[in-house]
Amino acid sequence: MFAPSSPPTGLLERVFRYIDLHQDEFVQTLKEWVAIESDSVQPVPHFRRELLRMVALAADQLWRLGASVDSVDTSSQQLPDGQTLPVPPIILAELGNDPKKPTVCFYGHLDVQPARREDGWLTDPYTLTEVDGKLYGRGTTDNKGPVLAWINAVSTFRALDEDLPVNIKFVIEGMEEAGSLALEELVQKEKAGFFSSVDYVVISDNLWLSRTKPALTYGTRGNSYFSVEVKCRDQDFHSGTFGGILNEPMADLVALLGSLVDSSGRILIPGIYDHVAPLTEEEKRTYEAIDLDLEEYQNSSRVKKFLFDTKEELLMHLWRYPSLSIHGVEGAFDKPGAKTVIPGRVIGKFSIRLVPHMNTSVVEKQVKQHLDHIFSKRNSSNQMTVSMTLGLQPWVADVGDKQYLAAKRAIKTVFGTEPDVIRDGSTIPIARTFQDTIQKSVLLLPLGAADDGEHAQNEKINRWNYIEGSKLFAAFFLEMAKLHSPWQEPSSLDLTY
Amino acid sequence: MFAPSSPPTGLLERVFRYIDLHQDEFVQTLKEWVAIESDSVQPVPHFRRELLRMVALAADQLWRLGASVDSVDTSSQQLPDGQTLPVPPIILAELGNDPKKPTVCFYGHLDVQPARREDGWLTDPYTLTEVDGKLYGRGTTDNKGPVLAWINAVSTFRALDEDLPVNIKFVIEGMEEAGSLALEELVQKEKAGFFSSVDYVVISDNLWLSRTKPALTYGTRGNSYFSVEVKCRDQDFHSGTFGGILNEPMADLVALLGSLVDSSGRILIPGIYDHVAPLTEEEKRTYEAIDLDLEEYQNSSRVKKFLFDTKEELLMHLWRYPSLSIHGVEGAFDKPGAKTVIPGRVIGKFSIRLVPHMNTSVVEKQVKQHLDHIFSKRNSSNQMTVSMTLGLQPWVADVGDKQYLAAKRAIKTVFGTEPDVIRDGSTIPIARTFQDTIQKSVLLLPLGAADDGEHAQNEKINRWNYIEGSKLFAAFFLEMAKLHSPWQEPSSLDLTY
Incomplete structure (x- = not known):
């Protein structure tokens, strides 16, 4: 793990201290969220009821933070056999509308992949269980943990009675694992409404490339x-x-x-x-720059042998x-x-x-x-x-955007290191939807470690990632506020695609 | 359907009338048996408990018929994951030991294949449901119905206060669908004991080739x-x-x-x-002799097209x-x-x-x-x-045996027709076990129609097959008694393999 290069001072120091002191409360809330079996993949009434309950609980939590919360009903789901199932509403929430501040919209989801104990889980998938600093449970890393980390960051400013450095919007849905059926339509519909004031979109629904080193993600399959x-x-x-x-x-x-x-x-x-897309020499060099310990990657994956032997080939076959x-x-x-x-x-x-x-x-x-x-x-x-x-559809972003720089600076402050600048082999369709529809910069800022096992048995998030991740979001708010001033332009683009 | 060629007289007539008059009771008992979820395939405690309950109920029923009943415990089942599950005992029962009578041993099983409503059953698989003379339910034809038909035949002689024409032995097990693991060992062990007095073995665990015409079966894959x-x-x-x-x-x-x-x-x-085995001209002719209406077979199977177009090719690919x-x-x-x-x-x-x-x-x-x-x-x-x-292993029998002749005569009496003399594409391993171990003639005397759908969704037995089948077994007892007299040899072998 990395130590911050220099201790944070002032407000940031108080924010970090607050998060450290309240980390058990934050874990307890995650436990309550994980206990809700919000599986959106299996179209059966039990899971659908759990999903509705999960979304209602999150809406209530945002409301108690002081946000104005709108739960937008979407149409029901028609199954191939003719059965109709209800679909959870999509939460649109906002906190602050100061025209002098940038508006950052956070997207997250509350639904999870199927999980049954008999599939090979060592603990009950819906009972958050901490072992050696690892918080096991379905949805811990995908995506309940990161959603809560963002909420933890916001609530810390509230608890310290500090002004939020940015205006915040939330888009929280419950059908991501089932294809986000109604979301695209809603984003389209609210393009000139809810989304008209959004400057940046942040999504935290993927993983680092490493078990310990943070990452920024600029593309998904x-x-x-x-x-x-x-x-x-x-x-x-x-x-x-x-x-x-x-x-x-x-x-x-x-x-x-x-x-x-x-x-x-x-x-x-x-x-x-x-x-x-044909592979250019320039793009090829970006893979060479990635810091990936092949042996560690293989060990943490518990795979005897991959199809490719070099770091570059592996990354390209996962990303491009x-x-x-x-x-x-x-x-x-x-x-x-x-x-x-x-x-x-x-x-x-x-x-x-x-x-x-x-x-x-x-x-x-x-x-x-x-x-x-x-x-x-x-x-x-x-x-x-x-x-x-x-x-x-696949998605790729411009890493020269301001918020990529803000995220890098926040990572440096919290983790004391430059992030890996990576793509992701998984699909986060909403990234492409936001980019295509509201035409604003989208940033993927993952919190989970490479070995979190989202979608698999024994999914987990490390307590460290969850808590430092909450700090990262708080630091990101402050960096965004600084960078957003019109006279403050990023001095150099560190990486372009 | 076929009408008997000449009405039965005397004892047989009274037996048939009794069975007709009590058919609703017989159906009711089948309903009670079907209600027990005696699935031996899925190795989970619920089904195993049901299986033990099923075997205990049958043992009780035989005991109430006046049989001496021995429930032989067999070793438990070791699953690949190390778990151990109990295995139901095997019932060995006998009724009568008159040395002047032949001893016929009936083998049947009480366990069933898995069945869930959501697999496509139109009715609850464990609730016997009669629609248009068809008794739907898991195990109705495979094999609870035929086991009860045999018991119905025996109990009819008892109810009429008539001597049984033959000594009867029962071997009833509960692990057939899971491979009859303990049975072979038990037959081996009881070769010189329970089985020493057995002259003939009858199994009724397969289907007719036709929806209406009875069959005798002399081979299985x-x-x-x-x-x-x-x-x-x-x-x-x-x-x-x-x-x-x-x-x-x-x-x-x-x-x-x-x-x-x-x-x-x-x-x-x-x-x-x-x-x-190479195909001989003689064997080839036996397939030509089978009375199979290809169109009806195809329609009742609800298959658009088979791999072969002729009756002979179809039968050979199912049987040989x-x-x-x-x-x-x-x-x-x-x-x-x-x-x-x-x-x-x-x-x-x-x-x-x-x-x-x-x-x-x-x-x-x-x-x-x-x-x-x-x-x-x-x-x-x-x-x-x-x-x-x-x-x-596969099994094939000698159709010249006495009990094949007795079965043909009983079929003629009850159904007024010669049976199809057929093989079966399914496996009834116990036929081969009996033949190899106790070296006695084994007869397969099916009761169910071709479209009963054993192992599939919506398994059924026709009420007609179940009730006429009970009569067939009673008539078979009387024919066996006649044929068994040493001075009564079958006059001609109708078919040899």
């Missing part, structure tokens, strides 16, 4: 998520009674999924690499080249034991991470053409249906 | 069930954070499963067809050629929705139906060699583990 259904009939078959005379849907599906990517990770869909992952199969036998079933109808799930300048609608067409081709070659009597269930 | 695990690490990954730099276990698994069988149903494992089915994947994302996960460890399940003279240990070796070869070609850094979790 997109995601085209596909489901391919192969159907013989709705009922399953007994493999004794029908095995040998059927085009079995699983055999078709396995052939389809097997045609997507080779064992070197190369995607086999014709044309898929056509729109990938597309990837294809097969997620699973719905409708087949998925339990322990030995069931002699021929599933009658199965749905394969896979997704492609898109990079600049790939486009979801082009990818959709390429994938469908490819699967049609593979399926027709099999001459199967089954029915195949392919659909792109999510289509999220 | 075996089953080698495999699980192939591909592991990168125990935890899952986020597809954004790791997609592009990993040998993903699902990509490996899909390639392995995709190498097993081609789209024409041909198994691609080298050597797998080496020990399949091996088949390979992929059942599913454990450890991957299997729910509705879109989860962006790279599963860290996945287990594919598939099985091969074996035919004479294939052998499970040869097949095990061939499958492992093949998968090793495919996996090594991928040069993946993951770990692959293949295991054969079930190995059940």
